[in-house]
Amino acid sequence: MRIFVCVKAVPDTAARIKVDKDGSHIDPSGVKFVLGPYDARAVAKAISLKEAAGDGAEVIAVSAGGTKGERDAKKRLKDALALGADRGILIPDDGCENRDPLEVAKALAAAIKAEGEFSLVLLGRTAVDDQAMSVGPMLGALLGAPCVTDAVGLEIAGGKATVTRAAEGRQQTVELTLPAVVSGQRDLAEEKYPKLKEILKAGKKPIADFAYAWTDGGYTVTALEPPPEPVAGKIVGEGPDAVPELFNLLQNEAKKLSF
Amino acid sequence: MIGGMDEIDRFCDSFLDDSHRAFREAARGFAKQAIEPHAYAWEEAELFDRGLYTQAAEAGLLGPSFPEAYGGAGGDVFHLLVSTEALIEAGCTGAAVGLGSLEIALPPIMILGSEAQKQRFVPPVLRGERIAALAISEPGAGSDVAGVRCLARPEGAGYRLNGSKLYVTSGVRADQVTVLARTGLDPHAGLSFFVVEKGWEGFRVSRALKKTGWRASDTAELAFEDVFVPTTHRLGEEGAGFACLMQTFLGERLYLAAQGYALAHAAWREAVAYSKAREAFGRPIAGFQVIRHKLADMAARTLSAKVLTYQCAAQVRAGSCSPAQVALVKNEAARAAEWVCREAVQVLGGMGYMRETKVERFSRDARLLAIGGGTSEIMNEIASKGLGLAP
Numbered sequence: 001m002r003i004f005v006c007v008k009a010v011p012d013t014a015a016r017i018k019v020d021k022d023g024s025h026i027d028p029s030g031v032k033f034v035l036g037p038y039d040a041r042a043v044a045k046a047i048s049l050k051e052a053a054g055d056g057a058e059v060i061a062v063s064a065g066g067t068k069g070e071r072d073a074k075k076r077l078k079d080a081l082a083l084g085a086d087r088g089i090l091i092p093d094d095g096c097e098n099r100d101p102l103e104v105a106k107a108l109a110a111a112i113k114a115e116g117e118f119s120l121v122l123l124g125r126t127a128v129d130d131q132a133m134s135v136g137p138m139l140g141a142l143l144g145a146p147c148v149t150d151a152v153g154l155e156i157a158g159g160k161a162t163v164t165r166a167a168e169g170r171q172q173t174v175e176l177t178l179p180a181v182v183s184g185q186r187d188l189a190e191e192k193y194p195k196l197k198e199i200l201k202a203g204k205k206p207i208a209d210f211a212y213a214w215t216d217g218g219y220t221v222t223a224l225e226p227p228p229e230p231v232a233g234k235i236v237g238e239g240p241d242a243v244p245e246l247f248n249l250l251q252n253e254a255k256k257l258s259f
Numbered sequence: 260m261i262g263g264m265d266e267i268d269r270f271c272d273s274f275l276d277d278s279h280r281a282f283r284e285a286a287r288g289f290a291k292q293a294i295e296p297h298a299y300a301w302e303e304a305e306l307f308d309r310g311l312y313t314q315a316a317e318a319g320l321l322g323p324s325f326p327e328a329y330g331g332a333g334g335d336v337f338h339l340l341v342s343t344e345a346l347i348e349a350g351c352t353g354a355a356v357g358l359g360s361l362e363i364a365l366p367p368i369m370i371l372g373s374e375a376q377k378q379r380f381v382p383p384v385l386r387g388e389r390i391a392a393l394a395i396s397e398p399g400a401g402s403d404v405a406g407v408r409c410l411a412r413p414e415g416a417g418y419r420l421n422g423s424k425l426y427v428t429s430g431v432r433a434d435q436v437t438v439l440a441r442t443g444l445d446p447h448a449g450l451s452f453f454v455v456e457k458g459w460e461g462f463r464v465s466r467a468l469k470k471t472g473w474r475a476s477d478t479a480e481l482a483f484e485d486v487f488v489p490t491t492h493r494l495g496e497e498g499a500g501f502a503c504l505m506q507t508f509l510g511e512r513l514y515l516a517a518q519g520y521a522l523a524h525a526a527w528r529e530a531v532a533y534s535k536a537r538e539a540f541g542r543p544i545a546g547f548q549v550i551r552h553k554l555a556d557m558a559a560r561t562l563s564a565k566v567l568t569y570q571c572a573a574q575v576r577a578g579s580c581s582p583a584q585v586a587l588v589k590n591e592a593a594r595a596a597e598w599v600c601r602e603a604v605q606v607l608g609g610m611g612y613m614r615e616t617k618v619e620r621f622s623r624d625a626r627l628l629a630i631g632g633g634t635s636e637i638m639n640e641i642a643s644k645g646l647g648l649a650p
Contacts, residue, residue, distance in 0.1 A: 032264065034284075075277065082281055191292075193285040195319030196332035199278045 001057040001156070003046045004112050005085060006123040006135070007039040009065050009076040013128055017226070024224050025097055026129075033070045035079040037186070038124025044189035046122050047084035049156055059084065060115065064091040064099075064107050064212070071097070074207060081202035082194035088207035089115075093214055098130075100217030105138035107212040112143065114210065120161065121181045125150050136183035147181040148174050151188050267524055267562050274569040279337050282323065286345030289318040298351035299615055301475035305467075307354040309390075309432065315358050316387030320346070322361055325369070330382035336510075336572045340517045347521040348528075350617035352624040353475025355518075360429035360476075362514055363632075364391035364437045366507040367452045371495030380435060380454055392433035394424035394481055395504070401426075402637045404504060405446035407439055409483065411453060417489040418442070420455065423465065423482050426631075430479025431467045433457065438483075439504060442497045450500035454492045461486040472623035508633065509582065512589040513568070513575055515632045519592030519625070520564040526596075526603035526621045527557045533607050550606060557599045564595035583645020586638035593628035593635060600625040 011017060011031045018027040035043075043061065050057040061080035065073025073096070077088035091107045093099065112118055121143065126133040133149075140147025152171070153164030161176045166185055176182070194202070236245045251257040264272070272280075293314050294307075301307040315321050323338040325331025332338070339362065346355035361384050368380050383389040400406035409422025420440060430436065434457045443449030455462055461484040468478045495503065531554055534545035544550045571588040574580035600622040604611035611618050629635040643649055 078277065079281065082285075191288070193288050193318050194281060195285070196278070196282050196323045196334050196338055197319060197327065199281045199285070200333060202281075203278055 001053045001119045002117060003049060003059045004118055004121045005043050005046045005059060005061050005080065006108050006121065007043065007061055007063045007076055007080050008036045008127045009033045009071050009073050010036045010127050010129040013037065019224050019226065024221050026224065028070050031070060033072065035076045036124050036127050038126060038184060041186055041189045042122040042124050042184045043080045043083045043085060044192040045154060045184060048189060058086050060087055060089060061085040062089045062108055062111055064093050064104055065096040066094040067092065068094060077207050078202050081205045082199040083192055084198060087205055089210050090207055091210045091212050095214065098221040100219035101132045101134040102138055102219065103214060103217040105135045105142055108139055109142035110212060111210040119178050123183050125183045125185055136181060140181035143181060145179045145181050146176045148176060149183045151182045151184045154182060154188060267558060267565060270562055271565050271569050274573060275337060279341050282338055283341035283345055286320055286342040287348065289320060290345050290349035294346065294349035294351050294354050298349055301351055301354060302620055305474050306477055307351065307357055307475045311354060312358065312387035312390060316385060321358060321387055322385040325385060329377055330385035336576050340572055343517045344521040347518060348525045350620060351475050352620065353473045356473055357429050357476035359514065360393065361391045363507065363511050364393040366510060367437050367494055367503050368454065370503050370506060371452060371499055376494065389434040390429050390432050392427050392429040392436045394427045394430065394436050394438045396425045398423060398425055402634055407441055407450060409438065409440040411440040411442050411451065411488065417487055420483045420486040420488050423480060425480050427479045427481055428476055430481055431464050431477035436481065439500050447501040448498045451497050452494040452500045452503060453488050454494065455486060455488060459486055472627050509575060509580060509585050511632045512585045513571055515628055516568045516571065516589045516592035519596040519628050520561060520568050522596040522621050522625050523561040523564055523599035526600045526618050527561050529618050530554060530557065530603040530606040553602055553606065557602050560595040560599050564592040568592055581645055583642045586641040590635050590638045596625035596628055
């Protein structure tokens with residue numbers, strides 16, 4: 001069994017994001033970049049599937065991105081290797097920020113195809129920086145493989161993947177014939193911390209470059225702005241007496257209630 | 260705040276490689292999830308959950324610098340330093356030092372022990388299954404190690420051990436205790452190390468000691484009454500204890516210096532966060548020059564203690580650190596910790612005097628550093644000899 005996990009270097013969710021002078025990129029200075037939190041769970045799941053499958057299974061981490069400054073895709077690949085992936089593939093892209101998601105999916109698909117056979121491609125449901133949520137399904141289409149998003153459970157048996165996914169207000173179970181592409185939720189796997197032994201080993205695991213001729217695609221981020229300042233709150237009273245006014249404001253002013 | 264690099268980290272970063280940075284992040288993630296939520300309760304209960312040992316072992320945090328052949332991770336001294344930073348940041352120094360008692364209990368086994376002894380006494384501790392403690396101090400002997408009176412008298416295929424030991428970190432729950440005892444009359448050459456195991460007849464915990472700081476760690480007075488210790492549990496040759504202890508002091512004092520800058524750094528971060536959030540006279544108190552300058556002074560002391568300790572660690576790793584150097588560093592880090600933690604309490608004001616805050620705990624924890632692992636007076640004595648000042 002050969003499992004690919006696609007990972008991305010993203011700003012730490014606790015980081016305070018500032019917009020760069022050009023108005024369409026984030027200012028990376030002083031921002032800590034981490035392995036995408038959903039991606040990290042996907043890596044953890046890939047490792048547990050590999051361990052369950054026994055000998056011969058291989059987990060390959062793939063990332064498209066630059067290696068300059070804090071936004072270093074190679075370091076995040078090392079994080080994946082420290083979590084237990086066997087080797088890494090880096091698709092160098094110094095202009096990765098705001099890259100057309102279709103271009104990213106094409107590059108990942110090309111790198112995966114170049115490796116030959118695969119059983120499964122795992123990735124996080126979204127990268128927490130641009131929240132595009134589109135690479136997973138596009139990758140499925142480009143690889144000609146069935147794809148499921150938002151997985152919270154995944155079992156492999158008899159050439160099939162049984163995926164539990166979070167749908168609105170319910171859980172759906174889907175069976176996919178392998179090879180398949182699955183994007184995962186947080187609950188796909190428990191958070192794993194790399195052990196020092198694995199961190200030290202990761203330094204010796206191979207990371208190969210896969211060259212891809214990037215094009216601009218048909219997608220341009222034209223502006224990036226901080227979210228609007230929150231509107232000041234309003235206290236309408238206390239206890240049960242305040243309920244009618246609260247209800248009135250929620251329905252008529254905030255328009256958050258409709259019947 | 261947990262996670263991320265601040266200016267103090269960045270200043271010291273050239274000592275580290277990617278494996279240290281990644282390990283620090285992993286240790287922070289673990290500490291945030293497994294220690295921080297329980298820190299206050301454990302401090303109040305004066306004991307952390309025993310389950311933390313196995314959890315920490317599974318996360319690879321026990322004995323990061325021990326060789327892989329004995330269940331360690333094969334890291335270096337900086338891996339121990341960065342994990343100590345992460346554990347202390349979680350606000351429960353007692354848990355950090357409780358987990359860390361193996362860092363002083365196992366080195367005599369690693370230095371003097373036979374292969375069989377190392378395999379028997381080291382891996383189960385690094386797996387978190389057994390707790391290890393080191394017993395040196397006695398009611399009548401602390402800094403004056405040569406005054407140890409705990410007596411191991413040869414008998415048959417072993418020794419009969421009698422005496423008591425004091426201030427034994429992790430001693431209440433320890434499954435194995437590395438004990439320094441007297442096997443001869445010579446003050447130095449008459450000392451030997453033994454491993455005494457829990458449950459042996461005559462070995463008991465006389466009492467659990469109540470402390471100013473490090474409250475979540477168990478500290479014991481131990482009694483040995485005619486305890487039979489087989490020769491298989493003597494480490495090295497008879498009389499090898501003192502020289503070995505001197506060798507381990509280097510590591511122990513560096514570890515304590517690390518706790519010093521780590522406490523200072525964690526307290527500084529708490530004070531900075533508080534000063535930005537707390538408003539007085541209509542603005543955050545960080546807006547007042549008196550607070551900002553205090554925070555800058557605190558950063559300077561923290562930075563100097565941290566850089567000094569990192570430099571010392573680099574020399575320990577290279578095998579070029581003298582006892583005098585580490586003694587100076589330990590004293591400076593201990594002083595920085597006490598002062599910075601005190602000032603952090605001051606920044607938090609009334610809140611800083613409340614046990615629910617980390618800085619209140621840190622300020623009590625810091626006091627230990629001028630006492631444990633050799634008092635600051637003994638450190639100065641060692642340093643003065645090294646500096647050629649002794650007559």
